[in-house]
Structures are given as structure tokens and as C-alpha cells.
Amino acid sequence: MNVKEAISRLAALYPDFQPWWEGEDPFLVLVGIVISQNTSSASTRRALSRLRERGLTSPSAILSAPQEEIEDALRPAGLYRAKARILKDIARWAMDGGLERVLSLPHARAREEMMKVRGIGRKTADVFLAFVASAPIIGVDTHIMRIGRRWGLGTDYESIKEALEREIPPERRLWAHKALISFGREYCRARRPRCDVCPLSDICPKRGIQPEL
DNA sequence: CTCCGGCGAG
DNA sequence: CTCGCTGGAG
Numbered sequence: 001m002n003v004k005e006a007i008s009r010l011a012a013l014y015p016d017f018q019p020w021w022e023g024e025d026p027f028l029v030l031v032g033i034v035i036s037q038n039t040s041s042a043s044t045r046r047a048l049s050r051l052r053e054r055g056l057t058s059p060s061a062i063l064s065a066p067q068e069e070i071e072d073a074l075r076p077a078g079l080y081r082a083k084a085r086i087l088k089d090i091a092r093w094a095m096d097g098g099l100e101r102v103l104s105l106p107h108a109r110a111r112e113e114m115m116k117v118r119g120i121g122r123k124t125a126d127v128f129l130a131f132v133a134s135a136p137i138i139g140v141d142t143h144i145m146r147i148g149r150r151w152g153l154g155t156d157y158e159s160i161k162e163a164l165e166r167e168i169p170p171e172r173r174l175w176a177h178k179a180l181i182s183f184g185r186e187y188c189r190a191r192r193p194r195c196d197v198c199p200l201s202d203i204c205p206k207r208g209i210q211p212e213l
Numbered sequence: 214c215t216c217c218g219g220c221g222a223g
Numbered sequence: 224c225t226c227g228c229t230g231g232a233g
Binding site for chain 3: 033034036037038039040041042043044078079082086118119120121122123124127139140141142143144177178181184185189190191
């Protein structure tokens with residue numbers, strides 16, 4: 001796949017976007033990314049607003065709230081027991097200065113530090129650092145993973161991430177991350193990909209046929 | 214590899 | 224009804 005050509009076409013399709021985390025507290029951004037794990041954006045937004053309604057927006061508020069109350073707020077997002085536990089863990093971590101410390105480290109080391117926290121994996125760390133630390137990193141979510149495989153860029157997280165970063169300049173990676181996700185949602189879907197109307201079908205290795213990828 | 218999970222699309 | 228969602232842990 002000619003990634004540069006693909007990205008240039010996506011630029012026409014998705015000119016720009018308003019980051020939802022703009023001016024947002026880094027802790028809340030992390031909370032949002034955790035809630036979004038394997039969860040649709042609509043469900044994520046619902047859970048986030050339920051947290052706000054209950055005033056559960058700071059590390060101290062989350063730490064002092066009953067586990068059950070957090071679980072209830074997160075219920076619409078699914079995986080709510082695990083996520084409530086993760087929020088407790090990152091709240092403790094943030095209050096111990098972990099979050100602040102990570103924001104002062106080089107991106108590679110910040111990533112390692114974050115991934116020591118239970119519930120923060122490579123994708124959550126990558127996306128967080130890209131969002132709030134301006135790290136030129138393309139976090140590979142489920143959409144980008146699927147697209148990367150269909151484009152023949154690799155089969156695992158790191159290889160797809162590296163292949164994309166090799167073709168996309170640092171200052172465009174944040175945009176590309178978002179654009180690829182939008183493209184994945186609208187065209188390169190997991191189920192029933194819309195190859196017939198896809199603006200990239202003529203340069204896609206998969207063309208119109210849809211293998212089980 | 215399996216589990217966690219409510220929820221919307223088809 | 225099934226599948227998959229800006230995943231991660233065990």
C-alpha cells in the first residue's frame with residue numbers, strides 16, 4: 001500500500017478536527033482514554049458525563065468514592081469493574097506524583113513508566129502521550145490495527161505503528177491517528193467494509209474482495 | 214488464548 | 224440474534 005498517497009487522500013476527506021481534550025486536565029484525558037478501551041465513543045462519552053455528574057473528576061474524588069459508585073457511573077461503557085479498578089489505581093498513581101513525573105520525562109521513558117501502572121497498556125500510553133505531551137506517536141487502536149493489516153503494513157502492534165510513522169511526518173501523526181480512525185469507522189469497517197465507495201480502493205491491496213482480516 | 218460487558222448496528 | 228467497540232491482564 002502506498003501510505004503517503006493514502007494519507008494525502010484522507011487529508012481531503014478529513015481536513016482537520018477539534019481535539020476533545022484541548023485545555024482538558026491531563027488526568028481527565030487519561031480517564032477518558034481508559035474508559036474508551038474496547039468501547040464505542042458514544043458509550044465512552046456517556047460514562048464520562050456520568051462521572052462528571054457525580055463529581056468524580058479528580059484523583060482525590062475518585063480515590064475517596066466507593067468502588068461501587070464508580071462502577072455504576074461507568075456501567076454504560078462496559079468492562080466497568082475492571083475500569084473502576086483502573087481509575088482507582090491511576091488516581092492513586094496521580095496523587096503520588098506519577099502523572100506529573102511522566103509528563104517531564106522523554107516520551108520513550110514516559111511510556112515505560114506509564115505501562116507499569118496496571119490498566120495502562122501500550123495503546124493507552126501512546127495515545128495519552130500523543131494527546132497531552134505532544135509526542136509524535138501514532139497509537140494503534142483496533143481500527144488502525146485492522147487498517148494496517150489490510151494495507152499489509154504488518155500484523156502486530158509495533159510493526160504497524162512503525163510502518164505508519166515511517167511514512168507520516170511527526171507533525172501530521174496526531175491528525176493521522178484521528179483520520180485513520182474516522183476512515184476505519186466509515187469505510188474500512190471490521191464488518192462489511194465499504195470497499196465499493198472507499199476512496200482508496202484503487203490503491204488498496206485488498207481491492208474489493210474482503211478477506212477475514 | 215480467554216475473560217470482561219453494556220450497547221448499538223445490521 | 225451476532226459482532227465489534229480508539230484494550231489489557233492473567
